[in-house]
């Protein structure tokens with residue numbers, strides 16, 4: 001393998017990766033996969049792409065090096081910040097989003113069987129394979145991470161340093177290569193570091209000296225641009241304003257501050273998502289046994305969106321149907337949908353932060369469960385009226401509440417749910 005001599009040259013190698021990994025007939029002698037962690041946030045995605053570049057640019061690359069985006073391709077819609085940054089960077093380097101290899105493009109088990117000892121794995125932004133990727137553990141040769149060492153993969157070369165962003169560690173490796181660094185690469189590396197350190201704010205206490213040094217190195221390498229005159233940013237006054245996304249111009253920004261704000265807004269934007277995507281974006285599931293030993297499957301979705309806006313957008317019936325479908329799809333005994341954010345209580349009144357809680361069951365009615373929740377002072381629930389539509393307790397398997405205790409997030413809500421089920 002010849003080393004690549006620039007990030008742009010590396011990007012041009014990506015297009016054939018998926019086909020190469022799925023070609024059973026002629027496997028190469030060796031293959032190196034670079035994976036970020038399962039959350040597939042900006043830090044993980046940028047780190048894996050960049051570390052794959054670094055390994056490909058070494059004088060003696062470890063076979064063909066392929067960055068794996070550790071999420072399904074269809075899940076990128078849930079990560080607008082990642083989607084836009086990668087798309088913009090790839091386009092600027094003569095590549096396309098389609099050139100990246102996602103988890104559902106390949107079969108890891110098959111690759112393990114096909115390459116056997118010719119397989120090398122590098123983990124970045126985590127130091128132990130995800131539970132459903134344990135098949136890779138014997139092949140892990142290297143780790144670059146900023147989480148505490150879980151003690152797995154003892155034979156791997158490990159570089160673990162608790163910094164704000166794993167990208168800072170990978171960017172230092174890019175610097176060591178000594179290859180020229182163009183503006184799209186510099187901007188891509190800067191982005192996760194800004195997100196992970198809240199724009200290097202001292203108040204957030206996330207940035208270490210290494211992150212700060214890395215930012216100081218990268219900022220002058222970026223060709224900052226004036227946003228196009230026609231560009232309008234999302235209007236904060238509008239409850240339902242869609243976030244402005246014009247692929248060609250959204251990351252034309254003048255400063256780190258603007259870059260951070262644009263990405264942060266995109267990360268938080270959910271109003272473009274379908275009801276099902278809203279339910280699955282930030283979702284956790286548990287099993288809890290009641291007194292009689294019956295196991296309840298409990299699912300809790302947390303959504304930075306308010307029920308009032310959601311009903312205005314889709315209508316209550318469509319939401320109820322979507323939640324019932326979600327209950328069936330996940331085979332839940334009870335689903336809780338936590339919606340939170342700021343809305344105006346009345347026209348022209350200032351926005352107020354609040355929370356709503358929606359509860360749905362596989363088999364209604366579950367009056368004792370509802371009574372238990374309503375009795376909890378940790379939640380302080382009140383039955384809600386949405387746009388004059390009242391959730392009909394006798395008819396509907398879905399209950400809508402105004403959660404008056406607005407500080408109770410899923411960390412607080414789940415223990416309440418658990419103790420209610422355990423008392424039944």
Ligand SMILES: [Mn+2]
Pocket residue numbers: 043044125146165166
């Ligand atoms: Mn990270």
